[in-house]
Amino acid sequence: MIKYNLICRHDHEFEAWFSKGSDFDDQKKGGLLLCPICGDVEIDKAIMAPAVSTSRKKEAAAQKHKAALSMMNAAADKIRKEIADKCEDVGDKFADEARAIHYGEKEERAIYGSASPRQAAELQDEGIAVAPLPDAFVPKADKKLN
Numbered sequence: 001m002i003k004y005n006l007i008c009r010h011d012h013e014f015e016a017w018f019s020k021g022s023d024f025d026d027q028k029k030g031g032l033l034l035c036p037i038c039g040d041v042e043i044d045k046a047i048m049a050p051a052v053s054t055s056r057k058k059e060a061a062a063q064k065h066k067a068a069l070s071m072m073n074a075a076a077d078k079i080r081k082e083i084a085d086k087c088e089d090v091g092d093k094f095a096d097e098a099r100a101i102h103y104g105e106k107e108e109r110a111i112y113g114s115a116s117p118r119q120a121a122e123l124q125d126e127g128i129a130v131a132p133l134p135d136a137f138v139p140k141a142d143k144k145l146n
């Protein structure tokens, strides 16, 4: 026995069982296939909905993912540029510079650079505002230092 999902011209879908595949064609030709809802004799095999929607869903998800990724990249690019434009790269002297600025020994300005976890913890203990910079936001010039 074979089960087919069938559909009439009015989009009524229904299932029908056949003893073999050619029975569908034979019965259709003989006008023996009727839509149980409207009695239409123009019956066709319906495209299996789950298979279609799965591939469409996958495609849509992939598209969405791609769009989100390029949006994130664009945002990261913008932030990277902002940081490169407005902040001074002090490299591995970050902790010293941040401290000097905090205590008024150096001109107040935005800086970025690298600090060890210990240095970062010390700065925080001293109440110096620092924040870790996600890799994606580190201006590219800074990466040459590492």
Ligand SMILES: [Zn+2]
Pocket: 008, 009, 010, 011, 012, 035, 036, 037, 038, 039, 040
């Ligand atoms: Zn129908």
